[in-house]
Amino acid sequence: MGDERSGSGAGRSAAGFVLAHAGVRQRTLDEAMFDPRHARARFTRFRLQLFTGPGLRPVAVVTQAVGEGLSLTNGAERFAEAVWSRFFADDPQPPLWIQILLMGEGSRTRFTPVQFTVAGAHQLASPPRWCQSLSSEQLAQLVGGPVETGRGPYTLPQRPAEPVAVLEPAWVLALPRPDSDADRACNSRTVSTRQALLRQVWPRRGPGACTRPATCWYHGGDWHLVSGTALRLLAAARAENIAREDILHVVLERGRELVTGWEMEALESLLIEPIHPQREDGTFVNGRHRTRVMLETGVRRTLIE
Incomplete structure (x- = not known):
């Protein structure tokens, strides 16, 4: 079972993925506040829509806004395991998994299939693979009808009182080293300590080395x-003594005057869903893959929570 691929779409175009799995399905569940019930995601929620049809692989469309706890990217395997075991316990593989991560107003919405490797009954190995994003028309063709792509009404669960998150500069080399589980969206190679140090001396600018x-x-x-x-x-x-509660808005507005496109989306990710290392155990709440790319390209300092 260890080599069984559940996404059936790695290396395949979006059109090929849709062609392989399209069919007439009905939406059988729309839960705006799905709780994955995982130890690392006690305050995490996302919208879960399930589409099923006779003889067809079920499709799960999961939608999450920033700030809803463990992100769809970092929790993909655990979330898919929860849906698989809870709704399709007798199936040999999880449902087809389509992720929609809403990054904020003005950001492009992506409908991204995620491929998993089945490691056992209701168990998925890390890391998963992100496939080529679908268009809204391809998503509708896949499930056999229209799909609600918004977040829907939701209320975040109450967290215990805690200090307001503060963003601070950090040396990238001082961050916890992402393990192999950080290699999620591509086949980039592991960055050794020697390679990371060399990249600090001879950095790469522009898009990183990605297969x-x-x-x-x-x-x-x-x-x-x-x-x-x-x-x-x-x-x-x-330096202007802008109030803490206003800084994020001010920085984003000024950022839109300086960068556009991908760079603006990436800037939003650093500010709205920042890199969040847990130094006590060397893991990340968010930002493993961003940290890896920064190590690959020799970025010296960045913002973290």
């Missing part, structure tokens, strides 16, 4: 530019 640039968002632009822009704008806002 699947068409499908890997993380390698789609220049993290040197993005991190440098974020650091300068945040420092300037603090």
Whole structure:
């Protein structure tokens, strides 16, 4: 079972993925506040839509806004395991998994199939693989009808009182080293300590070395530019004594005057869903893949939570 691929779409175009799995399905579940019930995701919620049809592989469309706990990217395997065991316990593989991560107003919405490797009953190995994003028309063709692509009404669960998150500059080399589980969206190779040090001396600018640039968002632009822009704008806002609750809005607005396209999306990701290392155990709440790309390309400093 260890080599069984559940996405059946790695290396296949979006059109090929749809052609292989399209069929007439009915939406049988639409739960706006799905709780994966996982130890690392106690306060995580996302919208879950299930589409099923006779003789067809079920399709799960999962939608999440930023700030809803463990992200769809970092929790993909655990979330898919939860849906598989809860709704399709007798199936030998999980449903087809389509991720929609809403990054905020003005950002492009992507409908991204995720491929998993089945490791056992209701168990998925890490890392998964992100396939080429679908268009809204292809998504509708896949499930056999229209799909609600918004977040829907939701209320986040109450968290215990905690300090307001503060963004701070950090040396990339001082962050926890992403393990193999960080290699999620492409086939980029593991970065050794020696390679990371060499990249600090001879950095790479522009998109990183990625074997699947068409499908890997993380390698789609220049993290040197993005991190440098974020650091300068945040420092300037603090020098002006802008209130903490207003800084994010101010930095984003000023950022839109300086960068566009992918770089603006990446800037939003650093500010809205920042890299969040857990130093006590060397893992990440968010930002493993961004950290890996920064190591690959020699980014020296960035923002973290």
